[in-house]
Amino acid sequence: MTGVNQVQVRPDVNLTFAKALRSILRQDPNIIMIGEIRDVETAEISIRASLTGHLVLSTIHTNDAIKTITRLLDMEIEPFLIASSLTGIVSQRLVRRLCTECSYEENPSPSEDVVFKKYGMEIEKVKRAKGCPSCNFKGYAGRVGIFEVLPITKVMQKLIAQNAPMIELEKQAKVDGMVPLLQSGLLKVKKGITTLEEVLKVASE
Structure with a gap:
């Protein structure tokens, strides 16, 4: 690809992420993409x-967007450095997409109603998986992402720099407009894209 240089890390010859990154920085790149912060x-x-x-x-392996901050703190990165360097965090999960050929509508169950109402959402109908030749009788075809986007605002930066408790970070994230993973999934259930069962496999209440 024109304008892109890629380096494959090889721990067996002592070419680690850190060493490769130092080498890349000497080339003064505009954008750096690192496979994973390990x-x-x-x-x-x-x-x-x-x-x-x-x-x-x-990328970094955590359960949600906020825990990315605590993960970096657990690595003993200074809070003020995290606050100064982060611009945004996206947490994502993949769920199976309902087959458009055979999925069908029905009334939500009482337990499904409870989950939706907990997040201030009303739902009249939900779609269910069935199975047909088009989806190899699985009821699902392909996958779709659900996302939790955490913008790092000035207020959030201040809280991170002060090493504020996670509950304070979570409150501010909601003020800043972050939609939690589960709620993002519920929106896709409401649109008939996937099922609540699929969403609850990857996002807890």
Whole structure:
């Protein structure tokens, strides 16, 4: 791909994420994409790159967007560095998409009603999986993402820098417009794209 340089990490020859990242930084790139932040050293170099004006995109394994912050804190990254370098966090999960050929509508169950009402949502009908030749009798065809997007606002930056408790970060995230993973999934259930059963497999209440 024109304008893109890729480096494959090879721990067997001591070419780690951290070493590859140092090498990339010497080339003065505009954008850096790191497959995964696995250790403290990679996290520190990534943050340093962000603070020197580079756009850094990466992944880190956590249960939701807020826990990305606590994960970095657990790596003993200074709170003020996290606050200064983060611009946004996206947590995502994949759920199976209902087959458009055989899915059918019916009334939601009482337990489904409870989940929707908990999030201030009303639902008249839900779609169910059935199965047909088009979807190999699975009831589902393909996958779709549900997303939790956490913008790092000035207020959120301040809370992170102060090492505020997670509950405070969660409250501010909602004020800033973050839609939790489960709620994002419920919206797709309401649109008939997937089922509540699928959403609850990847997002807890």
